[in-house]
Amino acid sequence: MGSAVIEVTPGWAIAAAAMLGGLVYLAAVFNGMLASRTVGRSPVATLLRPVYETARLLRQRRRSTVAADALLWRIGGAGMLVAALLKLTVIPFGHWTLFDFDAGLVWFNAMDVLVWAMIWLVGWGGNSAHALVGGYRFLALAVAYELPLMFALIAPAIAAESLNVGTIIAAQSGLWFVVWMPFAFLIFSVGVLGFSVWGPFASALGPDIAGGAGAELSGVDRLVFFAGRYGVLAAGAAFAVPLFFGGGSGPMLPAWMWFLAKTVLVLTALIWVGRKLPLFRPDQFMEVGWVLLIPAGILQDLVVALVVTNQ
């Protein structure tokens, strides 16, 4: 089983960044449409909303707070977008990848751990109680979703007998992994929602603490942070495709189109599900993560390992 992908020159990173930008725009529009529908407004009006929002935040001045740790604050704010871009480097776009890396799966995992640092730094840097509480909440949730996520990531790697993303795609030529390791996919989705602070895991940015970790962000800082949050969500959705949905495989259309179509489908599903669920409070979800999700992930890995060894 060889790798199914070709490494392209680093110059294509610009194309990857543009694709991420497109996905972020799409995600923001789709989320805006769902939001407009609940207040009974036409969803069509939201098509340009991200443009307006960007203009608004570009026009808005950056604001500081008393004794803010501006350096750490800015690093945290910009870091989400950087983490999203770094994740994208190991995700094959159809047949092409920027970085055909031995341990691509672990690379992705390491990049989503960066989000831990970023959210906490954003919460800390503003020197505001609500924001800091948001940072604490995220770390508590992170401890609960990250370990199950790791077990979920291992399942496709066991089945493909490799940590290389291209090889994992190649191993799915017969059957997509989502079919016979559904729990791994579910836990992976929980993890993606978790590290993008989305939907049920948004309590770090919750309404009860006036926007939480992001409460003190304004202007460009806010724009970059929230774009980065969509970016991490989009990168997570894009990574589900090579891991569970056979990468770019599909009839008729070229591989890159299949990859994009599947990514958009997973992304919209995540956004939709995220809006339907209430917030998970850390004190509740920690127990779920440790008592239910970790054993579920281990059992899933065990089943996958048994299937692979008995083939």
Place this chain on the structure above:
Amino acid sequence: MTLELVLLIAAALFSVGLYGAISQQVVVMVMMGLELMLNGVILAAGAFWWFLSPEPTGQVLLLVIIAAMTVEMAMGFAVATLVHRVRGSDMTDNATELKG
């Protein structure tokens, strides 16, 4: 790039960590010094593997060092919490008084 130069970086990291580990008063800061020393050891182990014996044994050694670091850290946090709970303080100087 030679083995000696990489080892010098590792030695520098180790020495800085040593300075922190013996000069700091707060338990958590001492732990950070120890971590930095182990950081140097990781780099040295990686360099030995690459320059001298590219066989899996060296990598296993590295993995063991990383595992040792996590154990050190977890126990350090637990002990810091315990000392803090008992004494309301986290200074190493105070912890030495505990043994009496």
Place this chain on the structure above:
Amino acid sequence: MTLIGDIVFWLFGAVAVLSGAAVFWVNSMARATYALAISFVAVGLQVLMLDQAYLGIIVILMMVMEMAVMAVYMIMFMGMNPALMPMSMVHDKRLSLSIAIVTFVLLAAGILLTAWPSGSPPPAEDVTVALGEALMGSKMLAMVVLSPVMVATIVAGVSLSLNRGRYDRYGEDLRRRNADDPQPGGVGR
């Protein structure tokens, strides 16, 4: 390794040492913790460049996680607002500094004076696979020892730092059906 590779490698080395020194230099605990995280990331990338992909990434992954948690501990236990408060909590600064310098000089002398054998070139085959096969084959003992140590660490760490045990939660005879917690968890254990 190419020239650019060499330069990048040294750059990471400089970042690792300088941010390591910054840990004890900066006067904010959050900054100190994340300076250490940067030092680890730089060393992780160096290990990555030394062809040990898996281990390099693992160093980055674990240490960023650890430092994120560490920062919270720093702030919990320091009794003041660390972003604002310059801190100096050292004893025997001069002695420590001289010990550190002497150590470095000794190590450096050892490194430079030792006649290192000229090593074999790095292997061409998949290093990560080799590590995995070693761990599950000839070096299995290491894994067999590490696993229980890790589990023991989790148990010991939790029981050392815990205030309320199961007798507080489920009553003296452990008969209480629902745990008596300040706030209930999500599963009901």
Place this chain on the structure above:
Amino acid sequence: MGVTHVLARLAVHATHVLLVEAPDGWRARVAAEQAIAERGWRICLAPADADVLVLCGTPGQELTVAVDQVWEQLPGPRVRVDIPSPQDAVSRLEEARRRLMAVDAHAEDARTRAQTPRGAEHADMDMGDMHHGDMHHGDMDMGGMDMAPGGIPLAGGADDRDGLEMDELTVQLGPVLPYWPPGVVLHCTLNGDVLTRAEVRVLDAAAPAAVNTGTREAAARRCDDVAALLALAGASDLAADARRLRNALLADDSARNASDLDRLERRIHRAPLLRWSLGRVRVVRDPALADGLSVGPGESVFDRLLAMVSTIRDMLNDSVNGKRDVAQLVAAVPGLVTGLDLAVARLVVASLGIPSAAAAARVTDG
């Protein structure tokens, strides 16, 4: 036309509004919310995100001071408008739109306003800025250091609920806080995010406008409390449903009311995760505190939510009884929230339905 003008023209379509509700400003706020939704604007949660500050109703002296301080926290370009009564909402928001477009005025505002954020001596009324209790010295060597950097005294320590000494933060909840009862201020001491001490205060001896129970408006107010609780729990779609029902109740759309109410109730019943999230949080943990709250022993926040929805129906049928003593309700808040973390404390406070109870109580007083 320069870049600034183009940006302003685009930006005004996505204006974010921070709403502040004075105790008598409920109807004005609802009207403002409707007008904001019609424009496609958004309501935001914090001053840092806001372009327009809207003050609904007529504030007392203390609230005015608080709002002035929040006004200073808007990053700018910023506009402040008052909506004293509901019929002003549309015109005042239009005025806000016009003033947001005035590029030169905002450049002037940016030049003349205070350039550095203000220190902690003013921070009492801030939404989130913390200030710390007194410093304890301990054994640390801190010779010659400034003990109050940035004008903020350092944190003192105190045992948290697990008996671990941690830094204390003094944080004030209200009066400018989304989904928080207007006019109520909770001074709390936080260990991490756990409330260890709390004191409650009512600003300006505030009292809302009187509303007869059994009217549509009383039902609408109750419905608004339901929406606030749902929003805090993160059920944003259900919260939007509740707000739509509230608007329909105010608009006297009786045909829709009954079916919408049934639908909302059904959807809440059919939300297993909401039940899981709220159903294990008991409102009153200490039975001694239950007096006069009309909250049953062992009732959870989810039970309270269902009870609130069913009282909407009772109010429509004019069969509601058992008025609640609001002063007692507000006074009970510190006892109920002490020992909880911030998220659960907010849910518990919202489940009491203080705003609508206050409006209803006013009728009997007067």
